[in-house]
Each structure stands twice: as structure tokens, then as C-alpha cells.
Amino acid sequence: MPVIVEYQKVKREYPEFYKALEDTRSRAIAAAEDAWGLKFGGMYPDAGQFGETPIRKPFFNLGTTSGTAETWNFTLSNTGWQTLIDQTTIEDVYIGLVGWMFPSTVKRVSAIYVEAGPEKLPVVNVEGEIDLYDEPAIIYEKGLVIPQETAVKVEVLVNSTGPQIVKPLGFALAKQKLLIAKKPV
DSSP, rough: OOOEEEEEGGHOOOHHHHHHHHHHHHHHHHHHHHHHEEEEOTSSTTTTTEEEEEEOOOGGGGOOOOSSSSSSEEESSSSEEEEEEEEETTTEEEEEEEEEESSOOOOOOOEEEEEETTTTTEEEEEGGGGGSSSSSSEEEEEEEEETTTTTTEEEESSOOOOOEEEOOOEEEESSSGGEEEEEOO
């Protein structure tokens, strides 16, 4: 069962998040090693390794949304169910999704549904509860490993129209060096 918490309290008060994150990371690394025949090299991989980076819009082919690479701004134009993402992930990237954060004072969403390939997460109803937090986060009990080139659909139940900021919680594993942060000099 997913939990809804204040994002800033996740580190101190919700060890479930780290359990879900580490389990998802282990499963994703094993799948990527098997698919690519490479070893995991962490945040700054060497040649012949793949690395880890935050989840970014280009991994979902979301070039038209505004916001930073890791925080996405959507315009919710209708009430009722609305699709945020209906794309295929790019080649050479595995995504580990463990939740969502809404870093905005305005929360226009009352439920969220995610499917990736054959995997479907349960609808998470956040109505009322989401308004109790400044920066609410939805944390899944078991994260979702999304393989490269997988169809992903994210739908939200919208209760009022307008802009909504959304940030996926998790990580991405990338085979190509240009998709990963550069090593500090």
C-alpha cells in the first residue's frame, strides 16, 4: 500500500522509502546487467560500465513539458482523468520509479495511476490527504522497474484545471555516458 507523506520528512521518518528504493535499484541493476552485458559503475561509471542518474524528461520523450529536467510542469486542461505521460522510454535507459512528489502549493490531482508495459500500479487516491502537506510525496511499497523502450502511461484524476508541478521519485540507469552526470574535476 503506498503512503502519502511530507517529502522533507521522508529521510527521517519513512525508512520504507529506502527499502523500496534499494529493492528497486537491485532489481533494475540486475536487469540492466543482464540486458547490456555491462557492470554497474555508480554515479560516475568508467568505460564499459553503465551508471545512475536522476529520472529526466528526455528518458520519457517528454520534450514539450516545461520545468527542469527532473521536475516537470504540466497544464491540466480538464477535470476528470487526464493523461500526463503516454510515451515509450528511450533506448539504453532503465528507470526505477518509487513514487511521485508534488512540489507546489497548488495540488490539482486527487488520484494517480501508472502502467509500464505489462506492469500496473494500483490507483492511488490522494484526495484530501494531499492537501495536508506542503510538498506531498507518494511512496510505493514496491517500486517499478521500467525497461528501455517500454510504453509508459501516467494518468491523474484532476479536480481543478491549471498548472501542476510533478517530480518522479527514483533513478535511471543509463548505458550512454552522455546521459549521466560528468565526474567532478
